[in-house]
Amino acid sequence: MSQPQDSSDSLRADKPADEPSDEPRRRSGRKNAGGITLRDVAQLAGVAPITASRALNTPAAVSPKVLQKVKDAVERTGYVPNLLAGGLASNKSRLVAVVVPTVIGPVFQEIVHTLTETLAAAGYQVMLGQTGYENSREDALLEAIIGRRPDGVVLTGIMRSQQARKRLLSSGIPVVETWDLTPTPIDMLVGFSHENIGREVARYLHGKGRRAAAVLGGKDERSQRRMLAFAQEAAALGMTVDGAQVPMHGVSAPTTLGQGRKGLADLLQQQPNIDALFCSSDLLALGVTIEAQSRGIGIPGQLAVVGFGDLEFSRDLEPRLTSVRIDGTAIGQRAARFIIDRAAGLEIAEPIVDVGFSIVVRDSA
Amino acid sequence: MSQPQDSSDSLRADKPADEPSDEPRRRSGRKNAGGITLRDVAQLAGVAPITASRALNTPAAVSPKVLQKVKDAVERTGYVPNLLAGGLASNKSRLVAVVVPTVIGPVFQEIVHTLTETLAAAGYQVMLGQTGYENSREDALLEAIIGRRPDGVVLTGIMRSQQARKRLLSSGIPVVETWDLTPTPIDMLVGFSHENIGREVARYLHGKGRRAAAVLGGKDERSQRRMLAFAQEAAALGMTVDGAQVPMHGVSAPTTLGQGRKGLADLLQQQPNIDALFCSSDLLALGVTIEAQSRGIGIPGQLAVVGFGDLEFSRDLEPRLTSVRIDGTAIGQRAARFIIDRAAGLEIAEPIVDVGFSIVVRDSA
DNA sequence: CTGAAAGCGCTAACAA
DNA sequence: TTGTTAGCGCTTTCAG
Numbered sequence: 001m002s003q004p005q006d007s008s009d010s011l012r013a014d015k016p017a018d019e020p021s022d023e024p025r026r027r028s029g030r031k032n033a034g035g036i037t038l039r040d041v042a043q044l045a046g047v048a049p050i051t052a053s054r055a056l057n058t059p060a061a062v063s064p065k066v067l068q069k070v071k072d073a074v075e076r077t078g079y080v081p082n083l084l085a086g087g088l089a090s091n092k093s094r095l096v097a098v099v100v101p102t103v104i105g106p107v108f109q110e111i112v113h114t115l116t117e118t119l120a121a122a123g124y125q126v127m128l129g130q131t132g133y134e135n136s137r138e139d140a141l142l143e144a145i146i147g148r149r150p151d152g153v154v155l156t157g158i159m160r161s162q163q164a165r166k167r168l169l170s171s172g173i174p175v176v177e178t179w180d181l182t183p184t185p186i187d188m189l190v191g192f193s194h195e196n197i198g199r200e201v202a203r204y205l206h207g208k209g210r211r212a213a214a215v216l217g218g219k220d221e222r223s224q225r226r227m228l229a230f231a232q233e234a235a236a237l238g239m240t241v242d243g244a245q246v247p248m249h250g251v252s253a254p255t256t257l258g259q260g261r262k263g264l265a266d267l268l269q270q271q272p273n274i275d276a277l278f279c280s281s282d283l284l285a286l287g288v289t290i291e292a293q294s295r296g297i298g299i300p301g302q303l304a305v306v307g308f309g310d311l312e313f314s315r316d317l318e319p320r321l322t323s324v325r326i327d328g329t330a331i332g333q334r335a336a337r338f339i340i341d342r343a344a345g346l347e348i349a350e351p352i353v354d355v356g357f358s359i360v361v362r363d364s365a
Numbered sequence: 366m367s368q369p370q371d372s373s374d375s376l377r378a379d380k381p382a383d384e385p386s387d388e389p390r391r392r393s394g395r396k397n398a399g400g401i402t403l404r405d406v407a408q409l410a411g412v413a414p415i416t417a418s419r420a421l422n423t424p425a426a427v428s429p430k431v432l433q434k435v436k437d438a439v440e441r442t443g444y445v446p447n448l449l450a451g452g453l454a455s456n457k458s459r460l461v462a463v464v465v466p467t468v469i470g471p472v473f474q475e476i477v478h479t480l481t482e483t484l485a486a487a488g489y490q491v492m493l494g495q496t497g498y499e500n501s502r503e504d505a506l507l508e509a510i511i512g513r514r515p516d517g518v519v520l521t522g523i524m525r526s527q528q529a530r531k532r533l534l535s536s537g538i539p540v541v542e543t544w545d546l547t548p549t550p551i552d553m554l555v556g557f558s559h560e561n562i563g564r565e566v567a568r569y570l571h572g573k574g575r576r577a578a579a580v581l582g583g584k585d586e587r588s589q590r591r592m593l594a595f596a597q598e599a600a601a602l603g604m605t606v607d608g609a610q611v612p613m614h615g616v617s618a619p620t621t622l623g624q625g626r627k628g629l630a631d632l633l634q635q636q637p638n639i640d641a642l643f644c645s646s647d648l649l650a651l652g653v654t655i656e657a658q659s660r661g662i663g664i665p666g667q668l669a670v671v672g673f674g675d676l677e678f679s680r681d682l683e684p685r686l687t688s689v690r691i692d693g694t695a696i697g698q699r700a701a702r703f704i705i706d707r708a709a710g711l712e713i714a715e716p717i718v719d720v721g722f723s724i725v726v727r728d729s730a
Numbered sequence: 731c732t733g734a735a736a737g738c739g740c741t742a743a744c745a746a
Numbered sequence: 747t748t749g750t751t752a753g754c755g756c757t758t759t760c761a762g
Contacts (some may be wrong), residue, residue, distance in 0.1 A: 037739055048749050053741060063747065078535070084453050085739035088754050093449060095492075095513075103468060104478045113469045116493050120502075125509055126493045127460075128481050144490055147448040148460075170443070198478035257678035281679065290683050313648065318655050360658040402755055412735050418757065428731065450755035453738050 114332025198229030217280030260287020479697025542577020563594025
């Protein structure tokens with residue numbers, strides 16, 4: 001490959017510093033985009049390294065002439081700043097850790113997507129971490145995260161180990177917890193109340209004249225809380241209540257359509273007369289729909305079904321699925337803003353946000 | 366908290382500066398897990414920093430006694446190594462960038478999941494990047510990625526801009542492309558042939574006695590190639606071929622169930638006699654199933670349907686969906702191994718891997 | 731097996 | 747506005 005950028009150098013006319021004077025011992029193996037550093041750029045532009053740095057980071061603080069020279073030099077060398085070095089020197093890594101139980105399954109997709117996008121637009125890069133719903137990996141993961149000195153950590157539906165929480169807190173890294181309304185957040189919080197959801201759904205179904213309620217959900221903690229609140233409220237309203245817990249295959253997997261089918265079968269065996277069912281995910285609800293269909297059970301006629309998550313496909317099902325909608329985009333944006341603001345040194349006036357939820361009423365209930 | 370180290374600096378007291386108050390100016394605002402550095406640990410353990418470093422990184426290279434002392438010191442101080450600093454010094458960031466069009470949608474979930482998990486187990490952290498199917502963001506994203514000097518980049522279904530490819534190549538960072546079999550990969554490759562899939566599905570349906578083929582797919586490039594190959598092979602086998610292209614709402618979004626419903630409707634209007642349909646995603650196929658059901662079209666009796674992706678739910682649909690399965694886990698593991706091996710300085714014997722695919726035959730076709 | 735010295739590439743403090 | 751100096755926290759190199 002011919003690289004014709006050897007001695008032409010038509011730009012740096014004033015300071016011929018070709019003198020390889022007392023070359024200090026250089027370290028080996030560089031992976032550095034051609035080995036070009038800020039110093040090379042500065043030299044080519046005929047300015048001090050710090051000036052080149054300013055031209056790139058705070059262009060307003062530099063004369064237009066210098067700015068242009070530096071830009072040219074960057075262009076000609078193909079220089080890409082080493083953000084690791086910059087981060088070390090400035091103590092700002094521009095890295096944000098996002099931790100979820102798993103990226104498999106539709107639940108946290110919207111949040112991860114929004115965070116990645118919003119933070120990227122602000123110059124941050126997202127590091128992804130998966131805990132797998134277990135505590136065991138939390139500690140190792142935390143160590144790996146803190147070691148990178150991120151400018152923020154977003155926790156979604158996890159981090160229960162008390163020790164881990166303490167560790168994070170004492171690291172001084174801004175933390176945003178999401179997907180729940182913890183009574184005692186580590187730092188900042190963007191969430192919603194699982195209990196309120198359960199209660200509201202119970203009231204909604206009761207209001208529709210249903211009297212024999214049932215719930216179907218996985219055994220993750222938040223799902224359980226929705227289910228419990230639903231059951232309690234339904235009972236308080238005078239409804240009968242049955243429930244089935246979906247067996248989670250592997251503690252890190254989300255609920256599945258198959259579990260929905262099986263779940264309804266189990267439920268019907270337990271209590272054939274149920275007329276209202278709250279599923280802790282839309283996938284479960286879809287399974288229930290299919291199973292009901294194959295059994296000739298009419299939805300919503302015989303059985304009203306409410307899902308959770310309002311997945312993209314739910315509006316197009318037959319019948320169209322009524323579901324609880326969580327605005328993952330809003331959560332992601334708010335969380336991103338919290339971290340960006342913190343990094344900018346702003347005071348967060350209200351570090352706890354309840355984004356709420358809504359019941360999207362369609363045909364299935 | 367008695368810290369018996371009142372400015373005596375027991376370790377480096379060999380240069381008595383004339384002025385006693387020689388304390389060097391310290392930089393401000395540290396976010397450093399309590400501000401504990403390797404030097405603090407080393408001092409507490411009574412060894413040199415480099416020895417403490419060795420105790421942590423290559424425990425076999427220090428005496429058991431020293432190892433214990435350092436471990437104790439780490440324990441007592443709560444020290445967490447600064448991986449940014451380590452990365453800068455050693456030129457190994459232990460960061461791997463994973464780039465996908467979007468994490469929304471089920472397509473790349475398995476790969477991202479596997480990569481994150483496998484790499485984490487090897488001490489690497491995944492940085493997530495989303496291009497949004499557009500080229501526009503590719504350049505900025507690439508700059509952000511290269512700037513972090515990752516030890517590897519995994520590209521999934523993207524990076525078309527020639528300039529971007531060149532940039533990556535010249536950065537010297539190991540690159541693994543996935544989800545396709547490019548004729549001229551940048552570096553390493555783990556993929557499968559979209560053309561072969563199209564052809565095989567056509568043959569399969571022809572073998573089942575179907576003669577009026579149709580395809581339904583999104584307009585992303587690979588989907589198109591599957592569809593085209595399918596159409597060509599079907600025609601070559603003497604089948605009639607119709608096709609419909611799903612309108613993508615926003616170029617970055619994956620195909621949806623709703624599009625499947627609409628797609629079938631359009632297709633039937635075009636050609637009511639089709640008896641075999643290849644959908645470029647399982648979600649599309651599900652939509653087709655539902656639409657067919659509501660129109661009283663029997664599957665597979667009247668219409669055979671084949672999906673793509675073999676999503677988790679496909680096996681539980683009614684009828685159970687026949688689909689093309691891609692082993693995302695295998696792709697992720699292979700890609701991770703490539704990068705880990707490269708980082709270890711190993712020669713990659715065969716840098717191009719075809720993981721193939723399989724047609725999972727169920728009831729729908 | 732252990733240590734001193736010298737940076738990795740960049741930016742915060744000061745100064746000019 | 748620009749430059750000088752001194753690190754950021756760690757690891758490489760080269761000696762003991």
